[in-house]
Amino acid sequence: MEYEAIIGLEVHCQLSTQSKIFCGCKTDFGAQQNTQVCPVCLGMPGVLPVLNRRAVEFAIRMGLATHCRIAEHSIFARKNYFYPDLPKGYQISQYEEPLCEDGYLEIELESGEKKRIHIIRIHLEEDAGKSVHAEDYVSENETLIDLNRCGVPLIEIVSGPDIRSPREAYHYLVRIRQLVRYLEICDGNMEQGSLRCDANISVRPKGQDAFGVKTELKNMNSFRNVERALEYEIQRQIAMLERGEPIQQETLLWDAARNRVVPMRSKEYAHDYRYFPEPDLVPLMISSEWRQAIAAQLPELPVARRERFVRDYRLPEYDAAVLTEEKPVADYFEAVVKAGADAKQASNWVMGDVLRVLKEEKIEISAFPVKPEALAEMIQLITDGTISSKLAKTVFEEMRKTQKSAKQIVEEKGLVQITDTGAIERVVDEVLAANPKEVERYRQGEEKLIGFFVGQVMRATRGKANPQMVNQLLRQKLSRQDG
Amino acid sequence: MTSGELSLPDLVEFYARRIEAEPSLNAFLDVYAEEAIDRARQVQEKWRSGEAAPLAGAVLAIKDNIAIQGKKLTCASRILADFVSPYNATVIERLLAADAIILGKTNMDEFAMGSSNENSAVAPVHHPHDPERVPGGSSGGSAVAVAADLCTAALGSDTGGSIRQPAAFCGVVGLKPTYGRVSRFGLVAFASSLDQIGPFGRNVEDVARLLNVISGHDPMDSTSAPDPVPDFTQNLHTPPESLTIGLPVEYLSDEVQPEIVQAIETAKSLFADAGYSVREVHLPMTEYCIAAYYIICTAEASSNLARYDGARYGYRAAGAQDLEEMYRRTRSEGFGKEVKRRIMLGTYVLSAGYYDAYYRRALKVRTLIRRDFNQVFEACDVLLTPTTPTTAFRMGEKVQDPVSMYLSDIFTVSANLAGIPAISVPAGTDAQGLPIGVQLLGRPFDEATLLRTAAFLESHLK
Numbered sequence: 001m002e003y004e005a006i007i008g009l010e011v012h013c014q015l016s017t018q019s020k021i022f023c024g025c026k027t028d029f030g031a032q033q034n035t036q037v038c039p040v041c042l043g044m045p046g047v048l049p050v051l052n053r054r055a056v057e058f059a060i061r062m063g064l065a066t067h068c069r070i071a072e073h074s075i076f077a078r079k080n081y082f083y084p085d086l087p088k089g090y091q092i093s094q095y096e097e098p099l100c101e102d103g104y105l106e107i108e109l110e111s112g113e114k115k116r117i118h119i120i121r122i123h124l125e126e127d128a129g130k131s132v133h134a135e136d137y138v139s140e141n142e143t144l145i146d147l148n149r150c151g152v153p154l155i156e157i158v159s160g161p162d163i164r165s166p167r168e169a170y171h172y173l174v175r176i177r178q179l180v181r182y183l184e185i186c187d188g189n190m191e192q193g194s195l196r197c198d199a200n201i202s203v204r205p206k207g208q209d210a211f212g213v214k215t216e217l218k219n220m221n222s223f224r225n226v227e228r229a230l231e232y233e234i235q236r237q238i239a240m241l242e243r244g245e246p247i248q249q250e251t252l253l254w255d256a257a258r259n260r261v262v263p264m265r266s267k268e269y270a271h272d273y274r275y276f277p278e279p280d281l282v283p284l285m286i287s288s289e290w291r292q293a294i295a296a297q298l299p300e301l302p303v304a305r306r307e308r309f310v311r312d313y314r315l316p317e318y319d320a321a322v323l324t325e326e327k328p329v330a331d332y333f334e335a336v337v338k339a340g341a342d343a344k345q346a347s348n349w350v351m352g353d354v355l356r357v358l359k360e361e362k363i364e365i366s367a368f369p370v371k372p373e374a375l376a377e378m379i380q381l382i383t384d385g386t387i388s389s390k391l392a393k394t395v396f397e398e399m400r401k402t403q404k405s406a407k408q409i410v411e412e413k414g415l416v417q418i419t420d421t422g423a424i425e426r427v428v429d430e431v432l433a434a435n436p437k438e439v440e441r442y443r444q445g446e447e448k449l450i451g452f453f454v455g456q457v458m459r460a461t462r463g464k465a466n467p468q469m470v471n472q473l474l475r476q477k478l479s480r481q482d483g
Numbered sequence: 484m485t486s487g488e489l490s491l492p493d494l495v496e497f498y499a500r501r502i503e504a505e506p507s508l509n510a511f512l513d514v515y516a517e518e519a520i521d522r523a524r525q526v527q528e529k530w531r532s533g534e535a536a537p538l539a540g541a542v543l544a545i546k547d548n549i550a551i552q553g554k555k556l557t558c559a560s561r562i563l564a565d566f567v568s569p570y571n572a573t574v575i576e577r578l579l580a581a582d583a584i585i586l587g588k589t590n591m592d593e594f595a596m597g598s599s600n601e602n603s604a605v606a607p608v609h610h611p612h613d614p615e616r617v618p619g620g621s622s623g624g625s626a627v628a629v630a631a632d633l634c635t636a637a638l639g640s641d642t643g644g645s646i647r648q649p650a651a652f653c654g655v656v657g658l659k660p661t662y663g664r665v666s667r668f669g670l671v672a673f674a675s676s677l678d679q680i681g682p683f684g685r686n687v688e689d690v691a692r693l694l695n696v697i698s699g700h701d702p703m704d705s706t707s708a709p710d711p712v713p714d715f716t717q718n719l720h721t722p723p724e725s726l727t728i729g730l731p732v733e734y735l736s737d738e739v740q741p742e743i744v745q746a747i748e749t750a751k752s753l754f755a756d757a758g759y760s761v762r763e764v765h766l767p768m769t770e771y772c773i774a775a776y777y778i779i780c781t782a783e784a785s786s787n788l789a790r791y792d793g794a795r796y797g798y799r800a801a802g803a804q805d806l807e808e809m810y811r812r813t814r815s816e817g818f819g820k821e822v823k824r825r826i827m828l829g830t831y832v833l834s835a836g837y838y839d840a841y842y843r844r845a846l847k848v849r850t851l852i853r854r855d856f857n858q859v860f861e862a863c864d865v866l867l868t869p870t871t872p873t874t875a876f877r878m879g880e881k882v883q884d885p886v887s888m889y890l891s892d893i894f895t896v897s898a899n900l901a902g903i904p905a906i907s908v909p910a911g912t913d914a915q916g917l918p919i920g921v922q923l924l925g926r927p928f929d930e931a932t933l934l935r936t937a938a939f940l941e942s943h944l945k
Contacts, residue, residue, distance in 0.1 A: 039569055039570050042795065043795070044570070045550070045568070045790070046548075046550045046556070046572060046671045047668070048667060050702065050703060052703055080785075080786050080789060082810055084792075084794045087794075088789065088790045089786070138873055144797075189769060210540075274785075274833035274834055276782060277841060280705065280706065281705050282705050
């Protein structure tokens with residue numbers, strides 16, 4: 001029988017606000033354990049939460065970018081459960097009346113087909129702390145707790161059950177990550193946990209309307225793990241159905257090392273969270289003025305930007321997609337063009353050498369030493385014939401190392417292209433005179449030898465001769481029988 | 484005090500000696516005598532140089548569910564027996580800035596749950612006039628501290644009557660301000676949507692002076708109101724020119740002790756004699772108040788008290804083999820009977836399948852109770868009711884019967900559900916010489932009228 005998977009994703013994004021959602025503590029990742037805490041996020045007796053306005057703004061940005069309705073009136077709720085890394089014994093979240101509802105995100109599949117994934121809701125909540133077991137400073141029967149993360153603002157993005165394959169889930173996640181990074185609300189780092197993904201999965205025979213029994217899958221801490229885990233779970237469920245076994249509604253953890261799922265112990269999650277409205281916070285009211293002000297400050301979003309790159313810079317679809325993948329790269333590219341470089345040349349350089357260096361050195365473009373204006377100057381030197389594309393590679397490497405301008409490097413190293421016809425002609429004559437046999441063969445019809453002559457001239461000029469001019473002069477002289 | 488005959492350090496010492504001389508009252512859990520005397524010297528100095536702030540001269544007792552930095556904050560519970568607060572409640576910051584002297588922390592029902600002070604994990608507080616009787620609760624320690632002359636005035640907290648009921652039992656003035664008038668930051672939460680800090684005093688003026696200082700918006704408490712704070716002492720002793728006093732008929736049933744009914748009659752005629760209009764009004768939702776109150780307050784309490792789990796601070800049961808056992812034993816051993824009862828009740832009313840029948844319905848009732856009051860306050864400025872159905876009852880009398888204990892809050896819980904201000908004013912004594920309190924309820928954020936009316940009553944009842 002043929003089966004179909006039904007997948008819904010719950011994505012948590014840590015918002016990159018300076019301070020926590022309900023207190024003034026910092027949110028830096030990787031700080032010394034339990035140093036970014038105060039009585040409020042430690043849940044000391046008598047403390048009260050005060051909502052971080054910036055976190056609300058970030059959540060609204062995501063809501064607007066995914067075409068959600070932004071609620072004028074939303075409320076916070078307490079989700080009650082006991083766990084050592086949850087100091088208050090409840091998490092402040094939203095339950096009834098979330099901040100954003102009913103939007104969508106468009107994904108593009110390998111086939112080029114576009115598909116809308118429904119977004120049921122986006123709500124605000126606080127992160128919990130971390131229980132530390134697997135470190136060498138923790139002894140076997142101990143659990144240590146680090147509460148630095150406790151109270152970091154999160155948004156939870158809940159998709160509809162619209163995803164049909166692990167690949168679609170991957171594309172959806174990639175789009176979410178791209179969007180939060182464009183919106184500058186989250187760094188989207190799955191390995192560090194600033195972007196986390198849980199999945200609800202069921203399978204059903206193709207053609208059947210009713211959903212099957214679903215399982216919840218947690219602990220997939222990379223894009224690749226999400227795909228692998230979903231793939232595994234779908235096959236597991238299909239195999240069970242084929243054997244006629246009922247599927248248990250349960251929560252499973254992905255064990256990446258063993259490539260399998262393990263059931264979460266029922267003590268690790270509550271069966272009834274006893275949600276009720278948080279009495280310590282007043283309802284969250286979003287005025288239309290505020291919503292509009294946030295909307296007006298939204299950056300151009302990836303899809304629109306990609307389309308504009310094709311339209312305005314006449315770039316191929318492929319180039320536009322690569323350049324707009326990350327906002328800082330797209331910004332860099334546009335700055336290069338704005339500084340006077342030819343758009344296609346700029347695209348080639350950014351997509352090629354610049355991205356290669358970023359990947360090799362594992363750095364962000366903000367740390368890339370060649371500023372857009374400097375790259376534009378170099379590209380102009382190519383365009384106006386001062387240097388060849390080949391020389392430009394040398395210049396580019398030198399710019400990276402020394403951060404000198406292209407002009408300066410060209411001057412200091414004497415890399416200026418020889419465009420003086422007389423000078424090139426002298427070298428051409430010398431080369432022809434030194435290789436009479438090859439000249440004869442060429443004239444007999446062996447025209448591919450042109451490459452040999454060009455190479456000889458370029459070597460003699462140490463690469464500085466303008467290749468087009470060398471080519472032209474060689475052909476002229478070789479075609480003359482009198483030589 | 485203002486005459487300056489007695490020095491401030493002497494006054495603090497006088498109170499400290501009185502506390503020592505009356506150990507069997509169990510009013511205080513912690514006394515900072517030396518520190519308070521030092522501070523009294525500084526305040527005295529400021530006084531002399533004319534720089535003293537409004538509460539210079541006040542020596543205060545603070546209910547032990549309000550955080551003072553560096554001091555124990557126990558809520559009279561075993562689970563917090565050794566907990567020291569790392570921060571000050573907003574009211575404490577404001578009192579200190581106003582040059583008040585804080586003498587110590589007062590005893591209470593554990594986590595403010597109780598109406599008799601018998602639920603303190605340390606020791607029950609005794610009534611100042613009759614050691615066989617309860618002082619009321621849960622702020623019984625603060626009420627007794629004021630009544631027995633162990634301090635100038637005190638702070639308590641009121642979730643369903645925990646200031647007004649002990650004030651009535653002990654013969655002092657006790658005010659529950661409008662919800663949101665006083666910051667709750669630093670008040671250990673029992674039921675967040677009902678809790679409010681308020682003052683106890685020997686007279687209405689002392690209460691007004693304290694309210695002046697502790698009121699006002701606090702950025703640390705989102706539920707504190709931005710409403711402006713008037714000077715509550717201004718015109719306090721000038722009776723309002725005209726007033727309409729409402730008498731909710733539902734509050735004068737046959738179960739009310741006859742002397743208390745008589746006290747209401749006396750108050751009524753005083754108002755009438757002053758030319759005020761007195762009329763009977765109806766609050767039809769009154770009979771549902773206790774049920775709605777105990778659903779809402781226990782639901783919130785079950786969540787608010789989840790943090791006392793032994794993991795980070797407070798009592799932790801020793802020798803547990805795993806996490807669940809640590810939770811179970813810590814909470815079983817750390818909490819008293821009444822607290823556990825309420826946590827269980829609250830957990831139940833919030834649980835799946837029961838939420839709509841209990842909690843959601845209680846919230847609806849609460850909305851209707853508010854509407855009742857709004858309607859009545861369209862015609863009336865202040866309502867007059869008994870504070871309690873009886874005067875101070877005997878220790879042990881109700882402790883085995885939670886429902887009868889809960890019913891002693893019957894006249895006070897509505898103000899918390901509606902969020903309105905309410906004050907208990909002494910109105911004579913019963914045949915056994917036990918104090919009687921009458922309650923005045925006011926419009927939201929109109930403590931000014933409420934206090935002026937209370938001051939009128941106070942001056943004519945003497």
